Amino acid sequence: MPAYAFAHLRSRRHHPDIIEYLERVQATLDPFAGRFVIHGLPAEVVEGTWPGSMVLIEFPGLIEARAWYNSPAYQEILQLRTDHIQGDVLLIEGVEPNYDPVLRADKLRAEAQRTS
Template structure:
């Protein structure tokens, strides 16, 4: 099942390190099957408030996503971004093509722990 690296980035401060990070990140993703799905510009906000921008990177599975984040290649460039952009980063597993939210609703209604 696909997994995703999701980042909510705020307070970007222009710096040459950011350019270097952008130049180098794809090479860290390639060995783990990572690819950018969303990279960037502010979204069209329909509800609520969204300060900042979003990045979404898809991986073949959660193990590949974890291995990428903890890889020496990514750890080597991480500070280039983190020192100049505030944000939150998480890894999350996707749902399958046959996912039906009604199943989750049923579990919630039944009070099961997976709800």
């Protein structure tokens, strides 16, 4: 099942360190089969507000996503980004290809009935 590294980058300063980070980040992803799915602006906000930009990186699974984030190669460049961009990063497992939200609704309904 795929997993994702999701970043909501709220404030950023253009700095030479960011350019270096961008030049080096793909090499840290390659050993873990990570690939950018979304990388920054523009975004069309259709509900609510969204300050900042989004990055979404796909991995074969959560094991690879964790291994990438904790890898010495990524940790070596991480501060190039975190010193100049404020944001949040999540590692999250995706859903199976045949995911059906009706099954999720059924599970939530059953849980609600047990607790009421």
